[in-house]
Amino acid sequence: DAKTTQPPSMDCAEGRAANLPCNHSTISGNEYVYWYRQIHSQGPQYIIHGLKNNETNEMASLIITEDRKSSTLILPHATLRDTAVYYCIVRVVANNAGNMLTFGGGTRLMVKP
Amino acid sequence: NAGVTQTPKFRILKIGQSMTLQCTQDMNHNYMYWYRQDPGMGLKLIYYSVGAGITDKGEVPNGYNVSRSTTEDFPLRLELAAPSQTSVYFCASSYPMGGRSGNTIYFGEGSWLTVV
Numbered sequence: 001d002a003k004t005t006q007p008p009s010m011d012c013a014e015g016r017a018a019n020l021p022c023n024h025s026t027i028s029g030n031e032y033v034y035w036y037r038q039i040h041s042q043g044p045q046y047i048i049h050g051l052k053n054n055e056t057n058e059m060a061s062l063i064i065t066e067d068r069k070s071s072t073l074i075l076p077h078a079t080l081r082d083t084a085v086y087y088c089i090v091r092v093v094a095n096n097a098g099n100m101l102t103f104g105g106g107t108r109l110m111v112k113p
Numbered sequence: 114n115a116g117v118t119q120t121p122k123f124r125i126l127k128i129g130q131s132m133t134l135q136c137t138q139d140m141n142h143n144y145m146y147w148y149r150q151d152p153g154m155g156l157k158l159i160y161y162s163v164g165a166g167i168t169d170k171g172e173v174p175n176g177y178n179v180s181r182s183t184t185e186d187f188p189l190r191l192e193l194a195a196p197s198q199t200s201v202y203f204c205a206s207s208y209p210m211g212g213r214s215g216n217t218i219y220f221g222e223g224s225w226l227t228v229v
Binding site for chain 2: 043044049087101104106
């Protein structure tokens with residue numbers, strides 16, 4: 001199973017772009033990169049996922065390097081409500097059992113006024 | 114659309130007591146999961162199920178049991194509660210992975226359990 005490495009914490013000014021890096025150097029060719037976030041005392045929330053190409057949705061953009069060994073989640077205009085722990089996850093498939101996700105420590109993003 | 118609903122939200126147990134955390138989802142998802150999260154840590158998978166009648170162990174199954182008699186419900190049973198089981202428990206559900214869908218996992222709001 002591919003492991004991920006994220007910085008434990010980051011700060012970002014309100015209104016600015018937040019760029020959260022993730023290293024997944026042992027990722028396999030058929031493994032997706034997922035991003036979830038967890039706002040304090042709530043269940044994790046899906047943000048975005050990708051395989052090879054860059055992806056964008058209403059919440060964020062995901063930039064995956066060509067060799068797929070790292071990725072960056074971009075929140076284009078961070079708000080105070082984006083303060084949360086952000087998890088970069090590589091999908092684990094076990095015994096055809098579907099999409100189990102393995103959560104690491106994540107990055108604690110603090111958006112400051 | 115309620116999504117994933119967990120009960121109770123808070124519970125205090127004495128050592129050795131037993132209890133069941135209830136989880137139900139109304140999205141007709143095949144896959145359901147139970148995770149636990151200790152303070153300041155990431156989530157760890159306890160058990161999962163790929164459909165009614167089928168369950169399997171995750172990373173930290175000891176001290177827990179599950180059942181999946183219906184698609185909607187996936188209760189987690191704690192037998193002989195221990196202080197090490199003090200944690201926040203999250204139930205989740207999803208469609209099976211397929212193609213580019215990459216399916217999204219939907220989480221409940223969590224159940225805070227303290228064993229004293």
